[in-house]
Structure formats: structure tokens, C-alpha cells
Amino acid sequence: MTPVASWLQGLSRPSLPDEWEVKQLLARYDIPIPKSVRLLANAALPDLSFGEPYVVKVCSPDILHKTDRGGVKLNIRKETLAITVAEMRKLFPGEALLIEEQLKLSGSECIVGGLVDAEFGPAIMVGAGGILTELYKDVAFRLAPCTPQEAERMVEELKIAPLFEGFRGIRLDKKGLAAVLVASANLVADLGERFSQLDINPVGYAEGRFVALDGKLVLNPPA
């Protein structure tokens, strides 16, 4: 059984995974994610196993553009966490929240994604990330599944490829990003007919590895 099947069964709302659930799936494929806790509506704030600063986000498959709606709070200290949680709950009544460790990012952000091409089927993408992603369109595609060698070639095709080769002292981990791509491709392939779209955006570089900072997965209803 692939890691997908049991994950699908465990979703709180069938076919509509929230960010926490998507990240749990990514973790099953060994894609690094930040330490996090999902706080369901009305649940009490637990003791956290990770340190400040925190990120507090609304965690709902119904809210697509959470940043635009004030659904992401950064740089939260331990002493203001409870207040922030209360404020967010007022803003998004009835929704779950996600409390994550806030990682120290360095280098450039990337986007990793997946989609289904009408003729060729499931495919994955890597690109230069951040808010200008759709402006620069610095992206490369391959079909899923995808070998580590092909995944590295995808990275080499990007205009930001020099950032992986020491451009101005920056040397991002090409093999690490390629591993995220291979894992994403496997995930997409394993989802089969259920898969529609995947965005891991951004994928940030923190403490020498690429980490999925946000994840969105659109599923097709079961046949």
C-alpha cells in the first residue's frame, strides 16, 4: 500500500485536505516540513515541543488566499501566542489554526508543483518562487514519476540555476531540491486518478535543506 491510501482515509473532510494534512502527506514522502501543531476550533493551546518564534496560520481548505485575508501571522513570541490565537479565532470563527516553528530562511525561495496534462498525464514543476513566480515564469516541467537525474536537470534548466552553483557565494542544495521533486513526483503518481493539482509554495531553504513552508493539494473526487 502506498503512503497515500491510509492518508486519504484519515482526512477530516474527504477530498478536501487542509494545509496540515497536506504537509503530513509530504512528510510521509520524506519532504521536510516545519514542526507544527494543528489547533482545531475550540481546542486548548497545548504545550509546544518547539521553540519561538512561531507562525500562526488559519488552516482551512476553504480559504485559498490566506495571506490576503490576514490569515498568516509571523514572528509570534511565546508570550503573545495565546493572544494571537484568540485574534485569529475571532477573524476565522470555527476554523482550525496551524502553529509552526518559524524557520530562519536563507537564499531564494522555490515553488514545486504538480498538475495533470491533458495528453501526457501527471507532471511536476520546479520554479523560482516567491510572489513574482507567475511574472518571471522561470519554471521547468517533467512527467511523473521522475528520476533524480532528470530532477537535477530540471533545476539546471532554471534561470536561477547559478544559485545552486555558487553565484555570489550562494550555493543552494541542488540534490536536496531534486529529492523534493522526485518525492513530489512519486506522491503525484501514487495519487493516480485522485490527483488534480499540487502547489508547494514556497519551498524555503533553511538550515541546509529545502522545507515545504506551505502546501496546497487539490484532489479529484473518488471515481
Added chain:
Amino acid sequence: MRAKVDLTQLFKPRAIAVIGATAKASKVGRIVFQTLIRADRRVIPVHPTETTILGHPALARIEDLPADIDIAVIATGADRATEAAEACAKKGIPFIIPIAGGFSESGPAGKALEERLRAVVKKTGARILGPNTLGLFVPQERLDMIFVEHGDRALAQGGGVAFITQSGSVGVEALGLESTIGFGLRAFVGLGNKADLDEIDFMQHFADDPRATCVALYAEALPNGRAFLEAAEFVSRRKPVVVLKAGRTPTAAAAASSHTGRLAGSDRVVGGAFRQHGVQRVFDEEQLCDAARVLSMARIPKGNRVAVISPAGGYGVMATDYIEATDNHVPLTMAKLSDNTVERIRQVAPLFASLNNPVDLTASATDDMTVETLRAVVDDPGVDVVMCMALFAPPGITDGLIRRVSALAAEIDKPLVLVAQFGPFTYGHLTRFHDHGVIGYPSVARAVRAVRCLVERAQIVAQHGGHQ
């Protein structure tokens, strides 16, 4: 991978029947018959009322055909073509080629007719090429059923390009364009509506055809996308595969709610999928033919270092700009000539020549200088590909350069690509070079693009395995 269809008899038929052959002027049935009887094989016309067609006795009924017919070309309209196909299949003819349009491309009635053709295949095991197709042209077999102009002069000599095209017009227009220079054609296959045989079947056939040295494909829809890529990768391990995929499919880009979906636009996935499977991609018919010509004829370079030789500085500078352009996934670089090479060039070059790459022999260049300089750069281990401007304006350059460069090209193990440009004489020179097996283009941009195709092929061989 899909099981290979044995197409041997299609490309080497014992005898051919032309259903709907006629003596009536300007009818497709006449042109097809007239073209086919040039082949050195038996061609039998079938017509319900005409008893003699262009001097050949005709049969009235398909049922009366002899047993050794391997291809039935059907030149009638869609309605009668469907009935004829049924009769041919019943007769046991293995390959049926309905030429007419008026099938699935034309509406519900035509769709129903095409369904009937599919049923013929299913029921009898006969295989159908088309409908709505120009059929086949195999110069070495003198097998030609194309009923429109198709740049025959240079094509008739044959060559290595297996040219498979979904659109007949794009195919013949492209061949016409390329045959002004020369184009080595192994076979032309018009796929038409692909009611049965499709690009995968023909690619698999040409993979095993030793005379086919490159597969070129024009396709609009690739409905069996994964199966196509699998077959293409299989072929690519043996010979280059270059594809012009036209007609961008909406991946529901507009409706996509993800960044990824929007970034994919309409066909960015295609480029990635092709690279993943060793397929070289081009974007118009000129690029398709230019790529096929060089890939079918030239040796594969060991690297991407290009040396440029010119009797005109400007051409060297232009070539350098194109070679060093960075907006491409196949980088080229200007070769650094060794001291020894530079010294050898100095021995033969005029006083004011520029001895480093791009080598400028100036308008004082002669045939001797050009050939000796070519020899010097070819011998340089730091050079992988040689580009030479074969310009005939300098007084010291004579017609003899064609023979001498051709002789040199035949004995070297590095690819040589020429640019010839001088008004109306260009094509004449390029054609003569082509006839001697030397690859040339009438512009710097096209020549550099051809070099890039070769280097891309070298990358594919290195990454995916394979030879050539």
C-alpha cells in the same frame, strides 16, 4: 511498449491496387494512378466502368483482384471509400489507404464512416493508413502516391529522414521548401486522421529500418501521450527523433486554481516531457526539416565547442553572437584554438587575417587557404564542431571549393556545417554541397541552430544511452 505492427509489406508491396483509378483529367484517381505506375511494381486500376486506364487494363470489381495485392489505395470520396475498404479487407488485402477527406474531421456523418473503417480493422485485421491522407512516398522504392506537388528533385535520390506527418499539407510544403537545397528522404508518411495506424506504429517501424537515420514527426494531437513518449524514447536510443508538436492543448490553464496550473500555460509540460524522453523539439516546419537534415547526415559531436571560419569578418561575428547566446537549454561555446592551430593558420592565411576563433581569412581568402584552415581547426582537440562560411564573393574562392570541402568533409570525424550566401547562387551551391553529402544552410542563424541540434543529440545520447 505497444506491440510493433509489421509494416514490411506496406513499404515493400508486391502489387498495389488503385480503387477509383480513372483516365479523367485532373481527378485524384488519375494523378495517384499516374504517380504510382512509375514504381517498378505491379499497379492494378479498379474502376466500375472504365476498362482501360492510361493503357492499363482495369478491373471492374475489387473481388476480381489477384491475391498478391499488398496495398489498396482508395481514391474515391468518403462514402464509396468506406465500402471499398470493406471489400478490400474481405478480399484479404493487408494495407488499405483511403485518401479522401470527409471523415471524422467533417462532422457526425463523417465520424460514422470513420467508425466503419475502425470496425473493418477490428473485424478483419487489415490495417488502415488514413483516411484523409496523402499516403506514402518512399524514394528508394520508387513508391509514391502523393497527388500534389512535393519538391521531388532532391527528394527522389532518397536519404535517411523518415518524415511522419499528421498534416499532409505541412508535410509536402516543408519538403518542397527543403528540396531546394536537398533533403535526404527515407520515407514520407501522411498519417491523416489516424483511424488505425498512428505515429507510434511508424516510429517503431523506422526504429528497425537501418536506412532511416532520423525520425521527424509533425503532430497535432498525441492522444496516447505516454505511449508515444515511450516509443519515442525507444527510437531515440537508436536514432534522433525530432518533433514539431502543433496545436497547444488547453490544460485547463484558465481554470487552474494552482500556481503550477497557471504556470504550465498551454504547453510547457510538452517541452519537459520531450526532454525527459530524448525527443528534440522544434516549433515550425523549417526548423523541423533543418533539424532532420543535419541529424540524419552529420556525425554527433563529442562536445559543444564550435570553431568558425569565414572570409568575411561580419559573418564570424554574427555566428559568434548566435553561438554564445545564453537563452537556450543547449549551450554552445566558441572553441579556444591551440597555439599550434593558430600557427598552422598563420602559415596559410593572408597578412591581415584574424587567426583566432572566429577565424577571418578576409576577402583575400582562396580555396587553398580555406581548406588548409579547415584542416587545422579539425585537427585541434579543443574543437568539437566546425562551421564554415562558404561565401563565393572573394575573387580567390572558386567553384572548386565545393569539391575540395566535400572531399575533406568525407574524411573527418567531426561535424561540419556550412553557410552559403550569395544571392540567387546560394541554393545552387548548397544543393551541390548537399549532393556531396555536406550540410549547409542559407543563413547563419539556421546553421547555428543546426549545430545546436547536433549538440543536443549528443546530450541525449549521453543521458539516455544509445549510439550514433
